[in-house]
Amino acid sequence: MDASNTTVIAPSTPSIIAERVIKISARNVDVFYGAKQAIHDLSIDIPDRAVSAFIGPSGCGKSTFLRVINRMNDTIPSARVTGTIEIDGENIYDKRLDPVLLRARVGMVFQKPNPFPKSIYENVAYGPRIHGLAGSREELDEIVFSSLRRAGLFDEVKDRLAAPGTSLSGGQQQRLCIARAIAVNPEVILMDEPCSALDPIATARIEELIDELKQNFCIVIVTHSMQQAARVSQLTAFFHLGFLVETGDTDEIFTNPKDKRTQDYITGRFG
Amino acid sequence: MTDLSLRAAGFKSPVARQRLAKRYRAEARFRSYGVIGLSLTALFIALLLFDVAVKGLPAFVQHSLAFDIALDPQKLDPQGTRSSANLAEADFLQPLRDKLLSYFPDVSTRARRKALLGVLSTGAADDLRETLLADPSLIGRTVKVEALLSDDADLYFKGTGTVITSEAATGSASLTQLPEEQRFTVVSTEGDFARALAEIKRQLSRRADDFQAGAERLRAERQRLETAGGPADVLQKNLKSLDLKIGEFQTRATDLRDRALAANAPEKLDSTVPSLLAEVNSGLIKAEEIASDRLTGTALLLPASLGLAAPGTWRLVTYETPESSRQIGDQEVAWLESLKRQGLIRSHFNTRFFTAGDSREPELAGIRGALIGSLLTLMVTLTICLPVGVAAAIYLEEFARKNRLTEIIEVNINNLAAVPSIVFGLLGLALFLNTFGLPRSAALVGGLVLALLVLPTIIIASRAALKAVPPSIREAALGVGASHQQAVLHHVLPLAMPGIMTGTIIGMAHALGETAPLLMIGMVAFIVDIPSGITDSATVLPVQIYLWSDLPEIAFQAKTAAAIIVLLVVLFLMNGFAIVLRRRFERRW
Numbered sequence: 001m002d003a004s005n006t007t008v009i010a011p012s013t014p015s016i017i018a019e020r021v022i023k024i025s026a027r028n029v030d031v032f033y034g035a036k037q038a039i040h041d042l043s044i045d046i047p048d049r050a051v052s053a054f055i056g057p058s059g060c061g062k063s064t065f066l067r068v069i070n071r072m073n074d075t076i077p078s079a080r081v082t083g084t085i086e087i088d089g090e091n092i093y094d095k096r097l098d099p100v101l102l103r104a105r106v107g108m109v110f111q112k113p114n115p116f117p118k119s120i121y122e123n124v125a126y127g128p129r130i131h132g133l134a135g136s137r138e139e140l141d142e143i144v145f146s147s148l149r150r151a152g153l154f155d156e157v158k159d160r161l162a163a164p165g166t167s168l169s170g171g172q173q174q175r176l177c178i179a180r181a182i183a184v185n186p187e188v189i190l191m192d193e194p195c196s197a198l199d200p201i202a203t204a205r206i207e208e209l210i211d212e213l214k215q216n217f218c219i220v221i222v223t224h225s226m227q228q229a230a231r232v233s234q235l236t237a238f239f240h241l242g243f244l245v246e247t248g249d250t251d252e253i254f255t256n257p258k259d260k261r262t263q264d265y266i267t268g269r270f271g
Numbered sequence: 272m273t274d275l276s277l278r279a280a281g282f283k284s285p286v287a288r289q290r291l292a293k294r295y296r297a298e299a300r301f302r303s304y305g306v307i308g309l310s311l312t313a314l315f316i317a318l319l320l321f322d323v324a325v326k327g328l329p330a331f332v333q334h335s336l337a338f339d340i341a342l343d344p345q346k347l348d349p350q351g352t353r354s355s356a357n358l359a360e361a362d363f364l365q366p367l368r369d370k371l372l373s374y375f376p377d378v379s380t381r382a383r384r385k386a387l388l389g390v391l392s393t394g395a396a397d398d399l400r401e402t403l404l405a406d407p408s409l410i411g412r413t414v415k416v417e418a419l420l421s422d423d424a425d426l427y428f429k430g431t432g433t434v435i436t437s438e439a440a441t442g443s444a445s446l447t448q449l450p451e452e453q454r455f456t457v458v459s460t461e462g463d464f465a466r467a468l469a470e471i472k473r474q475l476s477r478r479a480d481d482f483q484a485g486a487e488r489l490r491a492e493r494q495r496l497e498t499a500g501g502p503a504d505v506l507q508k509n510l511k512s513l514d515l516k517i518g519e520f521q522t523r524a525t526d527l528r529d530r531a532l533a534a535n536a537p538e539k540l541d542s543t544v545p546s547l548l549a550e551v552n553s554g555l556i557k558a559e560e561i562a563s564d565r566l567t568g569t570a571l572l573l574p575a576s577l578g579l580a581a582p583g584t585w586r587l588v589t590y591e592t593p594e595s596s597r598q599i600g601d602q603e604v605a606w607l608e609s610l611k612r613q614g615l616i617r618s619h620f621n622t623r624f625f626t627a628g629d630s631r632e633p634e635l636a637g638i639r640g641a642l643i644g645s646l647l648t649l650m651v652t653l654t655i656c657l658p659v660g661v662a663a664a665i666y667l668e669e670f671a672r673k674n675r676l677t678e679i680i681e682v683n684i685n686n687l688a689a690v691p692s693i694v695f696g697l698l699g700l701a702l703f704l705n706t707f708g709l710p711r712s713a714a715l716v717g718g719l720v721l722a723l724l725v726l727p728t729i730i731i732a733s734r735a736a737l738k739a740v741p742p743s744i745r746e747a748a749l750g751v752g753a754s755h756q757q758a759v760l761h762h763v764l765p766l767a768m769p770g771i772m773t774g775t776i777i778g779m780a781h782a783l784g785e786t787a788p789l790l791m792i793g794m795v796a797f798i799v800d801i802p803s804g805i806t807d808s809a810t811v812l813p814v815q816i817y818l819w820s821d822l823p824e825i826a827f828q829a830k831t832a833a834a835i836i837v838l839l840v841v842l843f844l845m846n847g848f849a850i851v852l853r854r855r856f857e858r859r860w
Binding site for chain 1: 672673741743744745746747748749750751752753754755757761762766
């Protein structure tokens with residue numbers, strides 16, 4: 001293996017890791033799609049109650065790793081994962097662990113807003129309902145309303161909860177998807193380029209929301225926008241060609257990258 | 272930059288302009304191919320629909336004879352019980368027959384009576400019986416009856432009979448009765464029949480020419496044989512038989528020519544020429560022999576009186592279509608025209624077509640049995656196809672591992688969709704009838720066979736619908752912690768449902784129009800009773816069409832076309848419903 005391609009874990013522990021509890025801990029993770037290796041020997045710690053951003057050029061493996069964290073890659077028959085990934089010290093690739101329950105604990109927001117073609121209310125209520133989180137109609141209402149409130153959408157939709165989720169604007173749809181994700185009370189929220197389909201105003205709105213949500217959740221966000229990573233995240237990980245090149249406090253990465261590739265990328269020399 | 276501007280300048284050069292013109296021509300040509308193809312298709316569809324409509328629409332109208340009948344309690348219910356059993360046995364043809372005969376008092380012989388009664392449908396008496404069974408209090412009263420006409424009479428009033436022309440005669444006529452029964456002579460003072468006679472002579476002359484030509488052809492043939500030679504005895508035999516034929520043709524030609532040339536000699540009329548009739552003294556004499564001033568023939572309607580008829584009071588009537596080219600004879604035409612003139616013929620919508628089962632009598636046959644049969648068959652098909660098809664599609668599309676086995680299954684499902692339908696019929700015959708011993712001709716078996724036939728279609732359509740649901744919906748469901756099965760059942764399937772329904776309806780429409788496999792399992796039988804369950808003998812619409820199209824009665828042609836119209840309407844409705852469903856639930860993500 002080429003020396004320049006070996007994973008460089010930041011020599012000093014990022015300060016955000018030191019300040020917070022480590023929520024997700026990955027060690028020596030390799031991901032294969034058939035014969036093709038998408039992620040090489042990746043190790044990373046992700047702090048709780050903070051926003052961690054994965055940046056890197058297209059095809060570098062950041063989305064793949066995100067999908068490994070809630071075992072969404074299981075749905076791809078050819079995908080294979082080795083190494084360990086622990087959430088709160090529990091290996092999520094343990095055979096005894098039910099991936100469906102894991103996904104309830106590790107919610108996900110996708111690149112393109114994908115509300116169910118059902119009412120706004122039903123969109124949010126679906127998760128709590130299948131997991132039996134609400135004992136009564138009142139409790140379900142409470143969960144739905146508070147989720148919409150926490151996603152900053154409640155005031156905009158409270159008069160039309162029965163309207164289809166797809167009738168909302170793009171930004172509203174994405175917030176609805178966030179509300180849907182937090183309705184099942186997850187510990188981790190994974191966001192795969194959540195603003196890439198949105199205009200700047202809607203993006204700003206989502207970023208504010210992410211900032212608020214980090215009080216309660218461990219948030220991991222994949223983004224192509226370095227400004228976004230700089231704005232919302234506390235920890236930044238730079239991926240390149242399937243390798244995790246550099247991890248560090250966001251301020252540190254953007255002001256003083258250790259690796260040449262990181263520097264080239266954030267200064268826009270490639271990507 | 273220079274390169275680019277040079278090339279831009281090149282867009283205006285003559286070569287470039289030619290290239291542009293060529294592209295325009297190619298595009299215009301391509302478009303015209305499309306337009307031609309579409310126009311041809313539209314033309315053929317329009318022709319088909321027009322043809323079916325023209326042939327079938329008359330079948331939705333029926334003609335009846337409407338008259339008042341006194342229902343004699345002594346004859347219909349001599350015991351006076353008014354019980355259904357008694358009434359069911361009574362002779363209801365009697366009052367109808369008496370009434371009809373009363374309009375034509377001259378119809379005395381048994382044969383003519385039978386012919387006259389043939390104008391009425393055999394179902395007319397049954398209709399009257401039904402009416403009285405429903406309301407026995409009508410017995411003893413005079414009721415208005417609409418007696419159904421026979422198919423031939425009905426067809427006559429639908430315009431398939433003959434064109435009737437009629438002109439006032441110029442001379443005065445003297446009508447005399449001949450010694451033979453019903454035969455009369457009409458003598459005109461002005462030679463009113465001369466024109467008709469001349470027309471007949473012209474025809475004779477034409478036929479003489481035909482025979483002459485035939486004779487010439489045979490002579491040439493004889494010449495050829497003679498020069499060709501060959502064994503003497505065979506040659507002699509052949510020549511001899513040719514000579515005989517030539518002689519025969521020549522004689523007939525000469526004979527006809529002589530008759531044609533004798534301009535004033537009387538001529539006999541046969542059934543191959545238009546019928547000529549004289550309407551004198553409210554009688555109708557059918558010409559059997561005419562001279563220029565004299566007509567001899569049988570009375571189709573008896574004249575009220577003999578003797579003289581003044582010019583203008585009697586008429587010459589021609590039935591333009593020769594009797595031999597018609598379904599209905601001159602006598603019947605005369606009777607029907609007389610009834611029509613008395614205002615007794617009513618036309619009305621043919622409700623029986625939708626309420627009756629099949630019948631050997633075209634005027635009594637209806638499609639209800641076939642419609643119900645189709646409905647029951649489709650119900651069986653749907654009950655089996657929809658759950659099995661959708662379940663198979665969901666399993667294959669969402670859950671099955673992609674391996675050798677599922678690949679083979681997939682390929683074979685696609686192959687099954689292309690298997691000729693008759694093969695499914697044979698399978699049904701072997702499996703359902705012979706192995707399982709299910710009832711023959713039943714909607715149950717028909718439905719099972721059609722289910723086999725439609726299943727691949729539904730599976731393929733359902734899989735396409737499932738595949739069309741965007742993966743983002745699946746991911747969204749998985750992302751909130753739904754299991755794969757929950758994601759499919761709660762989200763993917765409801766979204767795929769319009770597509771599945773569309774596929775199912777189109778599959779059902781396919782099943783509705785299917786004939787061949789049903790022939791194999793005996794649904795092709797003549798079944799009068801309307802099926803009341805899926806194990807009753809039944810037939811279906813397309814098979815009914817097939818059965819009717821095979822029958823010799825002319826009236827069944829219209830019935831066939833009418834049944835096709837009904838089938839097409841049902842198919843259009845089903846496909847229309849599929850389109851509405853698709854439009855209504857079509858979603859964009």
